[in-house]
Amino acid sequence: MAGNEHKKDPEFTQPRPDEAKNFTTTVTDAASVDLATAPSGKKGLSLFIRNDGASPVYVAFGVAAVVATGLKLMPKETYSASDVEISKIAAICATGENANVRGTLWCGVV
Numbered sequence: 240m241a242g243n244e245h246k247k248d249p250e251f252t253q254p255r256p257d258e259a260k261n262f263t264t265t266v267t268d269a270a271s272v273d274l275a276t277a278p279s280g281k282k283g284l285s286l287f288i289r290n291d292g293a294s295p296v297y298v299a300f301g302v303a304a305v306v307a308t309g310l311k312l313m314p315k316e317t318y319s320a321s322d323v324e325i326s327k328i329a330a331i332c333a334t335g336e337n338a339n340v341r342g343t344l345w346c347g348v349v
Contacts, residue, residue: 256284256345263341266296266330271305274298274328275344283325283344289317292338298330305331314338324349 260275260283277283290296290312298318299309309331312318325344332338 254282254284254347254349256347258346260344260346261341262343263339264330265337266292266332266340267337268332268334271299271329271331274330274340274342276327277325277344277346280348281346282349283328284323284347284349285319285321285345286323286325286328286342287317287319288312288328288340288342290314290338290340292332292340294332294336294338296330296332296338296340298328300325300329301327302329305329307331307333312340 262274264272264274266272293314296312297305297307297309299305328344330340
């Protein structure tokens with residue numbers, strides 16, 4: 240290449256998030272709680288979850304009801320993921336426990 244010429248920048252081909260679904264929820268042992276659901280026509284592409292509570296919380300992705308065998312977040316623990324396709328996030332605590340959970344699901348068209 241001569242002088243000022245440069246190569247064309249690569250194009251980003253992954254789906255891009257264009258909407259954030261923030262959540263702050265108290266999770267109990269009574270029933271699973273929906274933390275976030277992607278809008279119609281979109282999927283969750285990236286997520287962040289933090290357990291701010293004093294008890295463990297169990298998280299599941301894309302299911303109607305969570306059981307206490309899913310992804311376990313201990314108190315003050317965080318979980319993040321990118322390059323995923325999630326339609327729904329739900330959580331539950333073990334019997335007699337509760338926790339405060341917060342986070343963000345970044346959504347976009349896939």
